[in-house]
Amino acid sequence: xxxxxxxxxxxxxxxxxxxxxxxxxxxxxxxxxxxxxxxxxxxxxxxxxxxxxxxxxxxxxxxxxxxxxxxxxxxxxxxxxxxxxxxxxxxxxxxxxxxxxxxxxxxxxxxxxxxxxxxxxxxxxxxxxxxxxxxxxxxxxxxxxxxxxxx
Amino acid sequence: xxxxxxxxxxxxxxxxxxxxxxxxxxxxxxxxxxxxxxxxxxxxxxxxxxxxxxxxxxxxxxxxxxxxxxxxxxxxxxxxxxxxxxxxxxxxxxxxxxxxxxxxxxxxxxxxxxxxxxxxxxxxxxxxxxxxxxxxxxxxxxxxxxxxxxxxxxxxxxxxxxxxxxxxxxxxxxxxxxxxxxxxxxxxxxxxxxxxxxxxxxxxxxxxxxxxxxxxxxxxxxxxxxxxxxxxxxxxxxxxxxxxxxxxxxxxxxxxxxxxxxxxxxxxxxxxxxxxxxxxxxxxxxxxxxxxxxxxxxxxxxxxxxxxxxxxxxxxxxxxxxxxxxxxxxxxxxxxxxxxxxxxxxxxxxxxxxxxxxxxxxxxxxxxxxxxxxxxxxxxxxxxxxxxxxxxxxxxxxxxxxxxxxxxxxxxxxxxxxxxxxxxxxxxxxxxxxxxxxxxxxxxxxxxxxxxxxxxxxxxxxxxxxxxxxxxxxxxxxxxxxxxxxxxxxxxxxxxxxxxxxxxxxxxxxxxxxxxxxxxxxxxxxxxxxxxxxxxxxxxxxxxxxxxxxxxxxxxxxxxxxxxxxxxxxxxxxxxxxxx
Numbered sequence: 001x002x003x004x005x006x007x008x009x010x011x012x013x014x015x016x017x018x019x020x021x022x023x024x025x026x027x028x029x030x031x032x033x034x035x036x037x038x039x040x041x042x043x044x045x046x047x048x049x050x051x052x053x054x055x056x057x058x059x060x061x062x063x064x065x066x067x068x069x070x071x072x073x074x075x076x077x078x079x080x081x082x083x084x085x086x087x088x089x090x091x092x093x094x095x096x097x098x099x100x101x102x103x104x105x106x107x108x109x110x111x112x113x114x115x116x117x118x119x120x121x122x123x124x125x126x127x128x129x130x131x132x133x134x135x136x137x138x139x140x141x142x143x144x145x146x147x148x149x150x151x
Numbered sequence: 152x153x154x155x156x157x158x159x160x161x162x163x164x165x166x167x168x169x170x171x172x173x174x175x176x177x178x179x180x181x182x183x184x185x186x187x188x189x190x191x192x193x194x195x196x197x198x199x200x201x202x203x204x205x206x207x208x209x210x211x212x213x214x215x216x217x218x219x220x221x222x223x224x225x226x227x228x229x230x231x232x233x234x235x236x237x238x239x240x241x242x243x244x245x246x247x248x249x250x251x252x253x254x255x256x257x258x259x260x261x262x263x264x265x266x267x268x269x270x271x272x273x274x275x276x277x278x279x280x281x282x283x284x285x286x287x288x289x290x291x292x293x294x295x296x297x298x299x300x301x302x303x304x305x306x307x308x309x310x311x312x313x314x315x316x317x318x319x320x321x322x323x324x325x326x327x328x329x330x331x332x333x334x335x336x337x338x339x340x341x342x343x344x345x346x347x348x349x350x351x352x353x354x355x356x357x358x359x360x361x362x363x364x365x366x367x368x369x370x371x372x373x374x375x376x377x378x379x380x381x382x383x384x385x386x387x388x389x390x391x392x393x394x395x396x397x398x399x400x401x402x403x404x405x406x407x408x409x410x411x412x413x414x415x416x417x418x419x420x421x422x423x424x425x426x427x428x429x430x431x432x433x434x435x436x437x438x439x440x441x442x443x444x445x446x447x448x449x450x451x452x453x454x455x456x457x458x459x460x461x462x463x464x465x466x467x468x469x470x471x472x473x474x475x476x477x478x479x480x481x482x483x484x485x486x487x488x489x490x491x492x493x494x495x496x497x498x499x500x501x502x503x504x505x506x507x508x509x510x511x512x513x514x515x516x517x518x519x520x521x522x523x524x525x526x527x528x529x530x531x532x533x534x535x536x537x538x539x540x541x542x543x544x545x546x547x548x549x550x551x552x553x554x555x556x557x558x559x560x561x562x563x564x565x566x567x568x569x570x571x572x573x574x575x576x577x578x579x580x581x582x583x584x585x586x587x588x589x590x591x592x593x594x595x596x597x598x599x600x601x602x603x604x605x606x607x608x609x610x611x612x613x614x615x616x617x618x619x620x621x622x623x624x625x626x627x628x629x630x631x632x633x634x635x636x637x638x639x640x641x642x643x644x645x646x647x648x649x650x651x652x653x654x655x656x657x658x659x660x661x662x663x664x665x666x667x668x669x670x671x672x673x674x675x676x677x678x679x680x681x682x683x684x685x686x687x688x689x690x691x692x693x694x695x696x697x698x699x700x701x702x703x704x705x706x707x708x709x710x711x712x713x714x715x716x717x718x719x720x721x722x723x724x725x726x727x728x729x730x731x
Contacts, residue, residue: 042436042481042500043458043481044426044458044478044479044480044481045426045430045434045446045458046430046434046435046436046437047435047436048435049435068657069657069661083653084653084656084657084667084669085656085657096404096406096438099427099436099481099482129432129433129435140435140436
């Protein structure tokens with residue numbers, strides 16, 4: 001092990017502290033949500049978000065799912081689904097989305113992974129009917145300013 | 152090639168070349184039109200000529216004189232390169248042959264229509280069963296499972312087998328040899344063939360899916376004549392087959408418009424899945440793009456709204472119930488195998504969905520209150536859907552379910568002998584029983600496990616319960632049920648016990664589908680290279696003819712091979728639907 005000067009130690013220590021702080025922020029903040037706990041009722045007369053989901057609105061959340069085939073290889077948004085989709089609603093006019101999708105709006109336009117890939121998304125939870133002016137896509141449940149990684 | 156056949160070939164080519172730029176007359180040539188039924192008359196002229204440059208006659212007369220109504224002439228319809236002459240919502244009373252001629256310059260095109268009367272009523276009611284995609288192999292498999300077979304002889308017949316009349320039905324459309332459920336159902340409900348994705352319209356050049364020449368559906372005609380109408384399915388009610396009873400659109404995916412069409416026609420009984428298109432846009436879970444609340448609209452129009460089997464039975468049991476809207480799932484109603492045995496699919500979310508037999512009992516209770524009779528369409532929709540997903544056992548169980556519903560219809564019909572009962576498929580799937588997978592055979596993979604010919608031992612499904620279902624499909628000797636058309640997928644010759652098979656998923660390249668890797672890790676699983684285009688995510692339909700069986704007044708007209716449009720004609724004739 002090389003001998004460190006005092007200055008080097010300090011710098012390394014600061015870097016370590018910063019790393020720890022960042023790790024704590026990342027680990028402490030996002031509440032994990034799952035497809036199974038999104039809804040309180042899922043019925044003929046409509047869907048009702050679960051109480052926990054409504055509490056988490058506006059907060060940082062983390063959620064795993066499958067990236068649906070994107071509209072474009074690089075985009076600012078994609079659709080997160082419970083299962084890999086066998087349909088491609090963006091490609092086939094007749095195909096319909098499942099009801100329990102989550103729309104993910106990324107911090108910036110980003111290259112998307114191949115469809116069918118399981119991903120973990122983190123970002124700010126948002127609910128309520130909203131039309132994305134850029135894509136024209138209407139959603140009820142979104143993760144905003146999001147980042148994702150392969151899960 | 153001899154001179155004669157070469158000559159014929161040349162003639163054909165000339166006609167084809169002229170055909171590409173010729174005017175088109177709707178209804179198309181050889182249309183059979185029920186006297187008094189409504190349709191839109193349209194002639195399209197390529198090159199967008201002015202009205203003064205074209206001439207249209209019907210039996211030598213002005214079409215407005217023959218058809219009534221007002222001629223609309225639209226130059227460059229929808230900004231396109233053709234002009235259109237239209238008279239909407241007309242009908243022809245007098246039976247006989249009609250020759251329509253459309254002339255522009257030196258190009259003359261003519262078509263012939265046959266208008267037929269159906270004025271002598273033989274049947275009070277018609278029950279039309281549509282097994283979506285029901286093919287011979289499904290039927291054979293259902294018979295083996297639910298009746299049993301010993302030394303090559305069946306221990307009994309299916310209810311749909313045991314009918315006095317049978318016909319082979321051809322299903323191709325105006326545009327293609329292999330059709331879809333929209334076009335196929337449209338032939339049954341209107342008597343006119345059209346193209347893939349179209350319901351109750353001819354496929355013209357118009358841009359809007361709702362602006363094509365309409366032909367009246369049996370649902371609309373029956374309502375006009377004072378009969379009750381029932382539409383019963385286990386798919387979404389907006390799906391092509393049930394929608395065929397009421398809808399007019401070039402695009403079967405117009406679910407929100409189709410809900411409005413149901414509301415306009417008001418079938419007395421509507422049952423199935425597909426509630427999101429009934430909900431106002433602001434309701435979470437809605438798929439509508441407007442704020443119309445169709446649940447409320449139907450209730451305000453006197454419909455009992457039911458969402459579970461128990462609610463449906465209770466409503467049907469009340470003497471005052473004459474109209475019922477039953478929506479039992481946001482998507483398709485779960486199939487028999489999931490609802491009764493495996494508890495997969497959406498059974499946890501919707502634990503009290505009706506079986507098709509519950510549906511038909513309730514529907515018959517309500518519809519038979521109408522003294523003028525009824526037309527009831529009952530669809531077993533997921534035979535097709537499960538065949539698309541290459542999921543044999545689920546498709547076979549829903550064939551058994553359909554047959555149980557047919558048995559109930561036959562019992563109803565037997566009381567009065569005034570009901571025409573028809574069982575038919577709308578189109579086929581390329582499916583066959585090619586042997587049996589036998590776990591006692593050596594090896595692991597499906598090819599090693601498959602016994603053929605003398606080795607295709609009878610399957611050992613447990614004896615069926617009272618409804619004809621074996622308690623398990625996970626047996627050591629099971630159907631070698633082969634699909635003739637498939638995307639890339641993985642299979643091991645075993646049933647899909649964890650839920651409906653998803654054979655392929657979207658791939659990295661846009662509009663391509665690849666094998667669902669989840670299935671590739673099952674024991675003994677093999678990769679199968681797809682044999683259909685890359686943009687297909689599941690099995691596809693085939694052009695094979697399908698089997699129709701029928702009984703009751705008017706059924707004797709079913710014989711030999713018929714075009715699917717003939718089914719409408721025989722139903723309309725039995726019900727005397729052109730009577731004043």
